[in-house]
Amino acid sequence: MNNETQPYHDLMAQTDRRIPVTLLTGFLGAGKTTLLNNLLQHPEMAGAAVLINEFGEVGIDHHLVDRVDETMMILDSGCICCSVQGDLVKALRNLAQRSSMREIPQVSRVVIETTGLADPLPVISTLTQEWFVAARYQCDGVITVVDATHALQQLDQHREAVRQVAMADRLLITKCDLANTTGRAALDGRLDALNPGAPRIDVCRGRISPDALFGCGIYSTGGRSTNVAAWLGAEQMRAQKPPGAGTAADHAADHSHGHHGDSVSSFVISFPDPVAWYSFAVAMGRILQTHGPKILRVKGLMNIMGDPLPRVIHCVQDVAYPPVSLCTWPAQSPFADHHGRLVFIVRDLNREEVEAIRCGFSAVQNSAPGGRPTIAGCPFPTRCWLAHNVSRVGSSAFKLDGWEVQGIRLRSNRAVPIT
Numbered sequence: 001m002n003n004e005t006q007p008y009h010d011l012m013a014q015t016d017r018r019i020p021v022t023l024l025t026g027f028l029g030a031g032k033t034t035l036l037n038n039l040l041q042h043p044e045m046a047g048a049a050v051l052i053n054e055f056g057e058v059g060i061d062h063h064l065v066d067r068v069d070e071t072m073m074i075l076d077s078g079c080i081c082c083s084v085q086g087d088l089v090k091a092l093r094n095l096a097q098r099s100s101m102r103e104i105p106q107v108s109r110v111v112i113e114t115t116g117l118a119d120p121l122p123v124i125s126t127l128t129q130e131w132f133v134a135a136r137y138q139c140d141g142v143i144t145v146v147d148a149t150h151a152l153q154q155l156d157q158h159r160e161a162v163r164q165v166a167m168a169d170r171l172l173i174t175k176c177d178l179a180n181t182t183g184r185a186a187l188d189g190r191l192d193a194l195n196p197g198a199p200r201i202d203v204c205r206g207r208i209s210p211d212a213l214f215g216c217g218i219y220s221t222g223g224r225s226t227n228v229a230a231w232l233g234a235e236q237m238r239a240q241k242p243p244g245a246g247t248a249a250d251h252a253a254d255h256s257h258g259h260h261g262d263s264v265s266s267f268v269i270s271f272p273d274p275v276a277w278y279s280f281a282v283a284m285g286r287i288l289q290t291h292g293p294k295i296l297r298v299k300g301l302m303n304i305m306g307d308p309l310p311r312v313i314h315c316v317q318d319v320a321y322p323p324v325s326l327c328t329w330p331a332q333s334p335f336a337d338h339h340g341r342l343v344f345i346v347r348d349l350n351r352e353e354v355e356a357i358r359c360g361f362s363a364v365q366n367s368a369p370g371g372r373p374t375i376a377g378c379p380f381p382t383r384c385w386l387a388h389n390v391s392r393v394g395s396s397a398f399k400l401d402g403w404e405v406q407g408i409r410l411r412s413n414r415a416v417p418i419t
């Protein structure tokens, strides 16, 4: 935007009564839900409606967000960029109509959390072009969450990650506490090339004030890399072509598996019975060690023996994040049965290879009566551990869930053997 058009835009913004919509995007596991959950604790967010979209047949994210009410909606018929014309438009219509009929409190803003594999382009195009939506909502910015530890690789391998960064109004850099300075410098160089104009904000564990995110102004391609305007133009032409003109199939093909890459797939592994934590931690660690580069994301809730509460599992590639417990099991399907379920989003990896996790469980359980397995003196895999409670008992000794482990140091919440 130049100086001459600024006053016009300011005036438009003052008189524009449409509901601002923020697109919260970022690659798998970058920290979107963590951020959203923190954001919703702020009193300013009281009137905000939240639409959560997930990749995978079992939704987890909405169970991790503390606020659950009628202004939180789940978009569960596929990735938002593929199903945008259906799910998203329907949800926004529904919100506008219920809000105008006073069935729900007046909506002051909408935050859409996309899947980590979403291309923001079709969503922005819909927000600006679909007549009902465009008349009532205005796109107030694309906020892209970037994982300081994994983003470089994700940007190299996934077109969606590049688009998410290139289209951002603001870049929120998460997991800086886990990143080293060299990696961070390399990431900054990459972000400079992809989106030099977007302010970068370091965010630790989702803590950020709403002021830092909102009020980006009506979405425009001005000042961005030339690619963004071209992408948006192509998307709008595609969306305007009438059905039957040969584009529907193209669209379906482009925005289904082909779009996310044939090699990316998702499956759920269910655990009808409670599992012993140590067996699970070891088997899971083996899976991550063996297949880490092919594992884009693992998340789920597990039923752990002796623990009445569901334990939340988060992994990205070969990193397992410290587990936390929810304060209760979700009452809704499918988790009302208290079965453990892990959603795997993988690249070039078969379900069968991951199913070996079960064999891992029984092998460990059989070799270690009482469910406390030992692998070469250390019960936890080298690059990853999933201990719940950690306390130091010596210079190189820690208690991990009461199990004393010698000869390790802790680095960014992970146990690393001292060699």
Ligand SMILES: Nc1nc2c(ncn2[C@@H]2O[C@H](COP(=O)(O)OP(=O)(O)OP(=O)(O)O)[C@@H](O)[C@H]2O)c(=O)[nH]1
Residues within 6 Å of the ligand: 026, 027, 028, 029, 030, 031, 032, 033, 034, 035, 061, 115, 116, 174, 175, 176, 177, 178, 203, 204, 205, 206, 297, 299, 314, 321, 322
């Ligand atoms: N150490 C550290 N961990 C973080 C930070 N932000 C998020 N995490 C952890 O990263 C894991 C994934 O975070 P989520 O918020 O679920 O990521 P997401 O982007 O919503 O994931 P998807 O929806 O699956 O794409 C969780 O275990 C978070 O606790 C951070 O700043 N530092």
